[in-house]
Amino acid sequence: VPEEFIIPAVWLDVIHHTGRPYHWWLFLGTQNAERMSLVVARPIEILSIIIWPIVKFFELIARGMSRLLGSRKEKHLSEEELKSIVTMGRDEGILSKDAARIMHNVLRFERKKVINIMTPKVSMHMLDGDAKLGDVLNFIIKSPYSRFPIYEENKDKIIGILDVDDILKYIKSNRLGVRIKNISRPPLFVPESKDVDDMLADFEGKKTPVAIVVDEYGYVIGLVTLEDVMEEIVGDIFDKSRKSSVYIRKESENLIRVDAKASVEEINKALHLGLEEKHFNTIAGFVEGKLQRIPKRGEEIKLKNITIIVDQVTDQSIKSVKIVRN
Numbered sequence: 001v002p003e004e005f006i007i008p009a010v011w012l013d014v015i016h017h018t019g020r021p022y023h024w025w026l027f028l029g030t031q032n033a034e035r036m037s038l039v040v041a042r043p044i045e046i047l048s049i050i051i052w053p054i055v056k057f058f059e060l061i062a063r064g065m066s067r068l069l070g071s072r073k074e075k076h077l078s079e080e081e082l083k084s085i086v087t088m089g090r091d092e093g094i095l096s097k098d099a100a101r102i103m104h105n106v107l108r109f110e111r112k113k114v115i116n117i118m119t120p121k122v123s124m125h126m127l128d129g130d131a132k133l134g135d136v137l138n139f140i141i142k143s144p145y146s147r148f149p150i151y152e153e154n155k156d157k158i159i160g161i162l163d164v165d166d167i168l169k170y171i172k173s174n175r176l177g178v179r180i181k182n183i184s185r186p187p188l189f190v191p192e193s194k195d196v197d198d199m200l201a202d203f204e205g206k207k208t209p210v211a212i213v214v215d216e217y218g219y220v221i222g223l224v225t226l227e228d229v230m231e232e233i234v235g236d237i238f239d240k241s242r243k244s245s246v247y248i249r250k251e252s253e254n255l256i257r258v259d260a261k262a263s264v265e266e267i268n269k270a271l272h273l274g275l276e277e278k279h280f281n282t283i284a285g286f287v288e289g290k291l292q293r294i295p296k297r298g299e300e301i302k303l304k305n306i307t308i309i310v311d312q313v314t315d316q317s318i319k320s321v322k323i324v325r326n
Contacts, residue, residue, distance in 0.1 A: 114199065115192040117232055117281050118213045118222035122288040123317065126151050129159055129181030133170055136180060140164060147210050149223060150184045156220050160184025161208045187212050192221060199229045254325040257311065260284035260318040273306065284318040
């Protein structure tokens with residue numbers, strides 16, 4: 001098959017068979033991530049239906065060529081073969097580096113579970129539903145987040161999600177005595193074992209693209225957002241749009257300073273470590289998960305070959321850590 005047929009055929013085949021064709025378009029919304037992805041999801045799903053005949057056309061060509069060459073047994077491309085084709089397309093200049101990176105991310109994307117990308121419970125900023133808006137307003141203003149899980153009685157009983165957009169009218173009219181549970185939105189619950197690629201369908205049409213992650217017993221273990229899902233797809237491209245980029249900076253042979261948003265996976269790769277990735281997305285989540293609380297500056301976690309020291313911290317979250325090789 002001519003080379004110019006191979007890449008388009010694989011491109012369309014991957015788009016069609018992932019069942020989530022809009023994965024490839026999400027990088028367009030990096031400036032307005034949530035709004036853009038929810039707007040384009042339905043049109044691109046329609047596009048998937050439109051391009052289906054084109055996909056079948058390339059499949060028929062490939063099948064016909066296979067028969068002419070004497071092979072009658074159908075063979076589906078494995079993930080490794082697809083990765084090789086994408087890499088070849090990048091090396092030959094057919095695909096841009098960014099496009100190839102996104103395609104590689106999507107190939108890994110389908111194997112991931114929600115538990116692999118969620119923010120752990122210990123790092124969630126939750127509010128008591130019985131609290132009055134005026135009592136929590138200062139906390140909301142200081143928090144880096146715009147949505148807050150609302151609980152009743154205990155933090156395993158989430159009853160809603162408070163969106164900062166919803167509180168503006170109450171502030172303007174000076175109705176600060178309203179209880180926040182009365183102005184929260186219904187929560188979405190998902191199991192920890194849910195496939196990440198199914199989350200986009202769950203978020204589609206929802207006013208609040210936030211889901212509470214629960215374990216097999218129904219206990220809250222974390223939170224996942226549309227942004228978390230998009231970061232898995234567009235990776236570094238999404239990070240480039242941020243003012244404060246994630247970094248890992250080597251200050252000496254045995255001292256590394258790490259931004260709290262850096263993922264455990266990239267830290268392991270960069271520093272050749274074996275930190276647990278299964279239950280923690282970022283190094284901040286790793287530290288808070290091990291300590292089961294937001295730590296104070298200077299607190300340490302001693303591991304086999306390294307010591308993690310909390311470097312910069314606020315009342316709500318870790319900002320950076322230092323990793324010292326023992």
